[in-house]
Amino acid sequence: RFFVPAMIFDSSPNSGKGFDVFEGSFDKILDDFTSTTTSPVKRWIARTVLKVGWAAVMLRWSGRFGPDPLQRNFAKLIIADAAIPKLFLYSSNDVIITAPEVEEAIAAAAAGGTPLDQVNFHTSLHVSHYLDYPEVYEQSIVNFLTKYVP
Structure with a gap:
């Protein structure tokens, strides 16, 4: 110790x-993270990957899957x-x-x-x-x- x-x-x-507070601001966070990406295709890919990752985190830590x-x-x-x-x-x-x-x-x-x-x-x-x-x-x-x- x-x-x-x-x-x-x-x-x-x-x-x-916990993660619940991020629901309303998640799109704003995605916009901030991807705002410097000029290509619409790259921005869409980045946002999709981030959303899938976010969903995995939410599933893993919500309710019966474990504590937030x-x-x-x-x-x-x-x-x-x-x-x-x-x-x-x-x-x-x-x-x-x-x-x-x-x-x-x-x-x-x-x-x-x-x-x-x-x-x-x-x-x-x-x-x-x-x-x-x-x-x-x-x-x-x-x-x-x-x-x-x-």
Whole structure:
């Protein structure tokens, strides 16, 4: 076993609702992933492969086939590990893990008594905060580690 003094979440975790939260935004996610593909045929192939993969994941983790890994992840990292300080780095412009989802995780962590910090980068895309705001990103991590890691 090892000791985890703190956790930093960049554009995650989701709210703990699992794969169900992605149903309404799945087409938007596909559009974002395939937007740079100029060929309609290649875009259709990429979207089809992603949809088949998504369906396989949904079948594997839904209901009687096993527990949803996103819910298990949330239960472990946010609920069970409530005593471990957490830094949440996210953006209001993220369409993959949306700000409301991260804020639900932040609220759940706060309700569990978790010491936490949060930074909303507002305009950066999913996991692009460092690219858009390197100084703020680095300073947020330094401040968090200084505050919570001996």
